[in-house]
Amino acid sequence: MSDLQLQHEVEQFLYRQAELLDGKQWQAWTGLFTADGIYWMPPDASYKTWDGQPAIFAEDRNLMAVRMGRVLHPDAWSQRPLWGTNHVVSNVVIRKAAKNGDVEVTSRFHMMELRRDDVRHFAGQYTHHLVKVKKGYAIKLQRVDMTNAQAAYDYVLQVWV
Amino acid sequence: MKTNHKPNFRKMVEPDRVRKEVYTDEEIFQHEMERIHETVWIYCGHDSQVKNTGDYVTVQIGRQPMIMVRGKDRKVNVLYNRCPHRGNMICGDMKGNTGDQFRCSYHAWTFHHDGKLKNIPMMESGYKGTRLNKDSPELCMKRAARVEVYRGFVFASLAKDGPSLKEFLGEAIVAFDDMCDRAPEGEVEIVPNCFRVIQHSNWKLFMENQIDALHPSVVHQSTGRAAHEVEKQLAKKAKSGEAPLSYHMLSAFATVTIDKWDNFQTINYPYGHCVLAGYMGLRPQDPDTLAYDKVMLKAYGRKRFEEIIGVNIHHVLVYPGLSVQSPLQQLRAVRPLGVDRTMTEIWHFRLKGAPEPIYRRSLAYYNLVNSPATLINADDLENFWKCHIGLTSDGGDWVSLARHHGRDIEKNGVVSSGPNMGTSEAPMRNQMKAWAKYMSSAAQGGLR
Ligand code: FES
Ligand SMILES: [Fe+2]
Numbered sequence: 001m002s003d004l005q006l007q008h009e010v011e012q013f014l015y016r017q018a019e020l021l022d023g024k025q026w027q028a029w030t031g032l033f034t035a036d037g038i039y040w041m042p043p044d045a046s047y048k049t050w051d052g053q054p055a056i057f058a059e060d061r062n063l064m065a066v067r068m069g070r071v072l073h074p075d076a077w078s079q080r081p082l083w084g085t086n087h088v089v090s091n092v093v094i095r096k097a098a099k100n101g102d103v104e105v106t107s108r109f110h111m112m113e114l115r116r117d118d119v120r121h122f123a124g125q126y127t128h129h130l131v132k133v134k135k136g137y138a139i140k141l142q143r144v145d146m147t148n149a150q151a152a153y154d155y156v157l158q159v160w161v
Numbered sequence: 162m163k164t165n166h167k168p169n170f171r172k173m174v175e176p177d178r179v180r181k182e183v184y185t186d187e188e189i190f191q192h193e194m195e196r197i198h199e200t201v202w203i204y205c206g207h208d209s210q211v212k213n214t215g216d217y218v219t220v221q222i223g224r225q226p227m228i229m230v231r232g233k234d235r236k237v238n239v240l241y242n243r244c245p246h247r248g249n250m251i252c253g254d255m256k257g258n259t260g261d262q263f264r265c266s267y268h269a270w271t272f273h274h275d276g277k278l279k280n281i282p283m284m285e286s287g288y289k290g291t292r293l294n295k296d297s298p299e300l301c302m303k304r305a306a307r308v309e310v311y312r313g314f315v316f317a318s319l320a321k322d323g324p325s326l327k328e329f330l331g332e333a334i335v336a337f338d339d340m341c342d343r344a345p346e347g348e349v350e351i352v353p354n355c356f357r358v359i360q361h362s363n364w365k366l367f368m369e370n371q372i373d374a375l376h377p378s379v380v381h382q383s384t385g386r387a388a389h390e391v392e393k394q395l396a397k398k399a400k401s402g403e404a405p406l407s408y409h410m411l412s413a414f415a416t417v418t419i420d421k422w423d424n425f426q427t428i429n430y431p432y433g434h435c436v437l438a439g440y441m442g443l444r445p446q447d448p449d450t451l452a453y454d455k456v457m458l459k460a461y462g463r464k465r466f467e468e469i470i471g472v473n474i475h476h477v478l479v480y481p482g483l484s485v486q487s488p489l490q491q492l493r494a495v496r497p498l499g500v501d502r503t504m505t506e507i508w509h510f511r512l513k514g515a516p517e518p519i520y521r522r523s524l525a526y527y528n529l530v531n532s533p534a535t536l537i538n539a540d541d542l543e544n545f546w547k548c549h550i551g552l553t554s555d556g557g558d559w560v561s562l563a564r565h566h567g568r569d570i571e572k573n574g575v576v577s578s579g580p581n582m583g584t585s586e587a588p589m590r591n592q593m594k595a596w597a598k599y600m601s602s603a604a605q606g607g608l609r
Contacts, residue, residue, distance in 0.1 A: 041534065043354050043356070044354075052517070052520075052521055052524065053524075054352060054354040054356075054509065054524065054527060054528065054532070055528050055532065056356075056528075056532050056533055056534050057532070057534045058528060062391050062395060062408075063391075063529075065387070065390075065391050066384065066387045066388045066391050066408075066411065066536065067387075067536060068387070069383075069384075069386065069387025069388075069390060069391070070383045070384045070387045070536060071383075073382070073383035073384075073386060073387060074383075075382045075383045076383040076384075076540065077380065077383075077540045077543045077544065078539045078540050078542070078543035151357075152357035152358070152359055152504060153356075153357065153358045153359065153533040154359045155358075155359070155360075155361075155539075155542055156358060156533050156534060156535050156538060156539050156542060157533055157534040158534075158539050
C-alpha cells in the first residue's frame, strides 16, 4: 500500500469513528474496538498508562456497554433534553506503521456540544492504536488528551469524546 | 459585603419545611458566606498536598481566595491570597512551589511563608515619613484567623472565636478516623488529582442530596440497571461466578431498592453534620481483601482490627462543605461560587501501607462515580439544575422536608432517623436547623 493510500484509509477510519459518535450510533461505535480495546481519557497529558490511575474515562468493552445502557435507558434524565455533538478531526499524522498493517496515529479533534441552549467546546489530541483487520481497522487503544481535561467541568461528560 | 438590614432567617425555616428563597436569594447567599462559610471550620486540603517547604495550593473559603502553604518550620499556614500593597493576588496558579518566599508579581514585595513581610524594594527611600514602616502589621499577608490539622486534614476558620475543630466536628470526626484507621500505617496520602465539577444550583442542594437515601433508586436507575445487566453476564463467564466489585458498586444504585435503603440509618449532629450508617455490603472474602486483612491484623492486632473493620459507615457529611466516603477513601469539598453555582472538588486518598489492589478498588469508584465522565452524578446534576429553576418560580413558596417528620429519635441533641426509616428527611431538617441558628447568630463563631 502506498503512503498516500495508507493515509487515506486511516483518515477515513478516524472520520468514521467521529461520525458514529455524532450520529449516536453507540453500538456501532463500541464495535470499532477490539475485544480487549480500551477507551482512555487521562486527566493530564503526562500520564503513561490508564492502569491503576485516576482517569476521566478508562473503559473496556464491558464498561462501554454500561455507559451505552445508561444513555439508552428511558430514565437517563440528563439525556432527555436536546443534546448533540459535532466533531471535526484533522492533523492526522501516522506515527508508526508496522509490517502487519497495525498503525499508531495521532490526530486533533474539536468537539462542539449542545445541551439545551448551552454550547461547550472540547478539543485535543487523539492517539489511536489501530489493529489491521479484514475490513479495515479495529481500535486497540483510543487515547484522548483533552486540552481542557484539567479545567473545571461545567456539567459533566455523558458519553465518549 | 456586609449588609445592614437582616432578613428574619428563623422564619424561613420551619421544622419540616423551608422557604424557597433560602436556595435562590442573592442577599441570603451573601449572608450565608459571611455567617457560615467564612466563620466555621472549612476544609482546605490534606497536608500531603504540600509536602515540601514552599509547596502551596490555592483554595476558596466562602468568597475568600486563600493559600495553603508549607512553611520552613513544617507548619501549614493558610493565608489570604492578596498582596497588602495594592491587592494583587499572590499566587495565580492552583498549586506549585513558591521557594523560600512569596514574591508579588506586581511590585516585587516579598513575604515569608507565614505571611510576614520580608522585603519591600527601596523601603527606606520610598516609605520614610509615611504611615508605613517595616514593622507595620498591615504590610503582612493576612492569615486565616485559625488553622487546625486533624490526622493530616487541614481546616481553617476565618473567625477568631468559635469552637475548636474537634469540638466542631464532634462525632463527625469519625469520617477522618475511619479513613485513616483503615490504613495499616494509620495515615492516608492524597492521590494527586482533583476532579472539579460545577453544578448550576445552590450549594445546599448538594449537601442535602448526599445523604438523601430516597433518591438513588430513582435517579440512578439507568446506570444501576445497565451495570446490573453487564454484571450478570460477567458473573456467568467468570470462574469465581462473580463480576468485578466495581459493577456491584454501580448496580447497587438500582438493586438496593427504597425499602432496603430504609434499613440504613442517618444520625444527625449539632452543627448540621450527618452520618449515613449502613453499607452496600462491600465486605467480600476475595483474595485481595484477605491479603489486606492480614496486613491490618499484623498492624493492629485482632481486637483493634475488628473494631476498625466493623465501623459501619456509608457517608459522613461535615456541614456546610464536605462530603466524605471514608470506606472508599474519597471526599468532595463544596465551594459555593454564587447563589446558583457550586463547585465540588473531588479527591481520592491512598491507605498508607495497604496492598495495591485495595487502592485500585476504591479508585474504580473514584473513576466511575466521581470523575467528570461520571456514570452516576450526571443525573444528580441534572436534578440540581432543575430544582434550582423550579425554586426560582412562583409555583410555590416552600420546600418540603416532612418525610418521617415527628418520628425522629432525639437524644442529647443528636437526632437519628427512626427504625427502618433510613429515607427520612431528618438530615435535611437537621441541616436547616443548624443553618437557621448560624444565620440568626450575631456572635462570631456561629453556634457556640
Ligand atoms: S500589589 Fe503586590 S507588590 Fe504591589
Ligand atoms: Fe445521586
